Amino acid sequence: MTALSDGEATVDAAPAREHQQAGTTDLQALFAPRGVLVVGASADPDKLGGAMARALSAAPVPVALVNSRGGPGMHTTAAEAADHVRRGGGSPDLAVVCVPAPACADVVEACAEQGVSAVLVCAGGFSEAGGDGVEHERTLRQAVARTGVRLLGPNTSGFFVPAAGLRASFVPGAAHLRPGGVAVVAASGGLNHALAFGLARHGSGLSLGVGIGSGLDVTAVDVLEHLAADPGTRAVALHLETVPDGPALLAAVRRTTRRLPVVVLVVGRHDVSGFAASHTGALATSWRTTRALLRQAGAVVVDREDDLVTAAAVLAQTRSAARPRPGAALVTAQAGPGLVVADVLHEAGVHVPELGSTTRATLGDLLPPLTYQLNPVDTGRPGPRHGEVVAAVAGDPAVDVVAVYALTEPVVDLPAAVAAARAACPVVLGLDGPSDEVVPALEAARSAGVPAVVGAQALARATAAVAEDAALRWATTRGAETSRASGAPGSPAGDGPAPVPTVAHGAWDEAAAKEVLDALGVTTPPRQLCHDRSAAHAALDALATGGRAVVVKVSDATIVHKSDVGGVHVGIRDHEALDVALDALAPLGRQPCLVEQMAPGGTDLVVGARRDPVFGPVVLVGLGGTATEVLADVAIAAVPATRAWLEGLPEELRSAALLHGHRGAVPVDTAALAVVLERLGDLLLANPDLAEIEINPLRATAAGLVALDAVVLTQPHASPPDEPRTRTGTRRNDT
């Protein structure tokens, strides 16, 4: 068992100097300024400009206050204030702007003239408010472009860097925040504070806390890039409401997770768009897609902000090595809470392996015979040898993370008992008890370098996060080594991939779409495109062999839903039935028809590739059928993706059991399915005119995957291939 936890738990103690010296990103002036101007400052602490001035006065760099109307301690111009900062030995890097929206652009210009290169704008009242706000935003945007300053906001309550004593926040309570290893990157200034205070209750300090606000210039992407190089940060807690630039976000998360765990909460499962728009000026992006793609990029995705706090706090202290399927173990002193933990781990899809015989023999010596010892291990009340029990479990070769639960009791020093086991693999301690006992125990755990949380639920969520992080590290590093060249068994593409065909803008009927599939190496049924009755009857003779029937379909690129207009006739075995079908097609016009051999029964899937408006090229897979569609049970991945990720994709479906031969159904060859998804992705990436290709159904038969119907949608596209279409206002494109 490789352990990454050793020595990491003390990072919260003194990252301050490192942080201030790091400064290699262009957000240096924002997060580590050598001097600060507060513009719109006030002597009244109840006012925004007063609260901000008071908060920043604690910074160990020169701070100058600006108010055009003057007042005690106020400079009346940015120039005066900048001079004051310089005379104090600083440099006016950052301006914190507390004036209303209409005045912001001028303030930015004036500050930039004085050498300011970073600006925080707190006010709202820009485009999210409509009306004049749209114009205020335009002029502010122009000022940023003209001056080249980096601007955080508008519409945010600011940021804090506790190790640097820097609080650009008008919430006075931010003064209580301590330095530490977690960075909070929140869409909302309010949530930045809420998460920071939540982490503080967990005993976790912050390396940085940022509320992005409207994200006019500095976005979560910029802050992630900054953090990826910040030695003081050990984990990132990311909160997202909208995603203005999907591919950039995914790239930033990929880069960041190479070094740091990133835990993310995506808000906006439900459409509260009226309220959301009032807040952010943009509608929510797709909740499901955002979550799926962030996970693929390596981020641990959580459902609740309290779980975000727990997971980030624990992952900042301990991280498991990359594993394809990390094993979690539970050592509990009380069975009831242990069942809660086990239930959550199962729900989260965490592997809870049975312990090996060596471990069980050791446990047999240490524990009374009545207790359950396979995993979970139910110890009963902890005894003096509790540490040996935990160490034995942590040392099991199948175990990559251990959760230890107990009520606080005087019998045993739990943090000490757990600390020894950390040499083998990460161990998380969960405690319940009266505050008078839990608080000192948490402090002791902290001192001993043991990540500790309160309650069974938090323990389970933290343990699941450590396991998920380890699995994603494997998928984004080691899993990526399974290259395309490895050739999945059963690949319809044969030994090597065929060249990617060209899809130009135009009208694509089913026959043409299937030719593309053929060229991709995706199996389609034998068929003939027939332009008259005699050709159709000849096709029947050729195809209705070996007991197979044929299906006759109208072939017209303008008819997308053929069944809905009576354009599909199945089960045709003889010429009489064929004539009936052809007669029925006649009212649809004089198009050709497609006569196709009917495929054997099987399990129907829907697969496709399309351009997500936020994230660009993606592939999707789901089960066929209306219920599945209504339940939105679709798995999605950005492309290009690793073969291993695509193979695992169908497992994300709630209906995944259907893929494994439920009730005698044909099981799905997921390796072959991954190749189909990969090829569809390749097609999309290579053809900028291709808007979407969908195979519905792709039938899993005993003989393999067969594409029974396909739709190709195109649109003229001027950009070079692979360039995602970004937009400032994103839209919700699924539920």
Place this chain on the structure above:
Amino acid sequence: MTALSDGEATVDAAPAREHQQAGTTDLQALFAPRGVLVVGASADPDKLGGAMARALSAAPVPVALVNSRGGPGMHTTAAEAADHVRRGGGSPDLAVVCVPAPACADVVEACAEQGVSAVLVCAGGFSEAGGDGVEHERTLRQAVARTGVRLLGPNTSGFFVPAAGLRASFVPGAAHLRPGGVAVVAASGGLNHALAFGLARHGSGLSLGVGIGSGLDVTAVDVLEHLAADPGTRAVALHLETVPDGPALLAAVRRTTRRLPVVVLVVGRHDVSGFAASHTGALATSWRTTRALLRQAGAVVVDREDDLVTAAAVLAQTRSAARPRPGAALVTAQAGPGLVVADVLHEAGVHVPELGSTTRATLGDLLPPLTYQLNPVDTGRPGPRHGEVVAAVAGDPAVDVVAVYALTEPVVDLPAAVAAARAACPVVLGLDGPSDEVVPALEAARSAGVPAVVGAQALARATAAVAEDAALRWATTRGAETSRASGAPGSPAGDGPAPVPTVAHGAWDEAAAKEVLDALGVTTPPRQLCHDRSAAHAALDALATGGRAVVVKVSDATIVHKSDVGGVHVGIRDHEALDVALDALAPLGRQPCLVEQMAPGGTDLVVGARRDPVFGPVVLVGLGGTATEVLADVAIAAVPATRAWLEGLPEELRSAALLHGHRGAVPVDTAALAVVLERLGDLLLANPDLAEIEINPLRATAAGLVALDAVVLTQPHASPPDEPRTRTGTRRNDT
């Protein structure tokens, strides 16, 4: 707006005396003993018997310690100890037994001889351990039966009644628990403690905390009955792992929720049965069924134990009046956390109405124009008139509960601002901030009678719980007033219900099953049972009219899955096709066949009535189709149920959108569906031999609901109707 919150928030202050005087249930000797014996006591506080002796020594009634080997302060017999208690002015009502399993039965007998009428047995090692434990449990059970004592346990860490100073717990931290209005009834002693400590962190005290353990005698049902009459209890937090007697539990929850909110966590979503069995000696019951039926009985069902704590703590302080569809409003000072709250409320299905014009006019005067005011109301930083904002929202006629969120800031006294609004309807306050500010604010809220929680998530969960409790109160009281006689529109039963037909044990083929449906008033297609070819051809002539085809099915009660054996042939319109079908049926034997008119297209449902092994008679409804089955998307209700509950049942399906005419599908008449479910339930209740009846599919057509196929399963049954089949070991019967 009716409000039930007034004056209730102070109940935690002094319920002690009330509680001790209540004592009308037969658990009086257990929870309010006049004297206590600790058998197996020890002077060593690290031992179970020592910890228990120490904990009980704080009780304000005489306590006597028993250890057969003697020692300082020990009596050597129960008789001596009982004398000691009597001489101290007490009565030896309760024996706390800390001896190992093999000795427990004798101790119970000896204590009962001394007048003890309640016993707590902490030890494990009974039937859950197998081996000799089974015999120990048998003898203990005999001792209980012979003596008539009430026994709590075995295999529990005990209980506590803080107001009475009574702690029968070997966890020393229990000494910190304060009296209050929440009763914890936990399957597990460990979770009893964990929940109690969690409530304490919330600032909530306890009226009672009980770990049921193995439940050999005293069960959660007994404790609920006790609590239903306990004036000191304002809310119940119920934790369940298994349900030994389903109908009794439902009845107890129904009775309790008439007076008190009950919040329940059901553990066991996933099969961790090996571990669970080691703990409880029984496999988990059906998680989904248990949750659905508890909700129907009036309990607020939660997913996590931290949410259980939040909901119980808040519902002990405030409760909304019964409402068919309670409206929740949110007043937030920060938009980001507000979006989190809004998302959770939507996910929980809570109605968040737009505020009325009067309210909006008031808010327009109070708030700056840029803020969102429809609901949620985004105030920006709270100002001095924040209380008026909250009061205006609380006074809106559409609002039954208000959630108020803010970061702690010195600008406004939030608890005071919220307190004034409580006159209109329940208001819950959610805070985030540094502990130095949050803790005093929570204390202030407590003093002001305002329920307060920490964080947006907890606020949302608490608000959802208050709304759910109000909706369930309506459903279980006012909703029950919509009697069967009211006659739902579109009822297939016509003006009055038909008499319930008789279903005797025997073999029921489809034709017979459909006759039962006809008798129930459930529409079935026109059909003829045909014993020879000529009858079948005559049936074809009679039924294949008006463009309709017929279906020909084998009629054999021994063939349950007719399609699987080639026993169903559809779409037959002429005599030739009929002969082909009859030829195909021939290999199945010489049974008659059913010739039936094919129904028009529609939305297929599966409905049924069966006897749940834990809970007795239930009805179920789901969408047709394999995916739905795999996703276990089935809604379930105990019968008899109110018409209103059955009408709402399909809304619980995740695929509910399909019922409302998704993509041109035929919408389902839920009123008529409720009548079908009610009649199936009536049939089950009236016929003890009927094990199960399933209609699959019940097709919703434009002309109404039609039962296309039905299965009746019977088994001889000696018990009178309606008596549920109980068992001590329950089994998991779905996932």
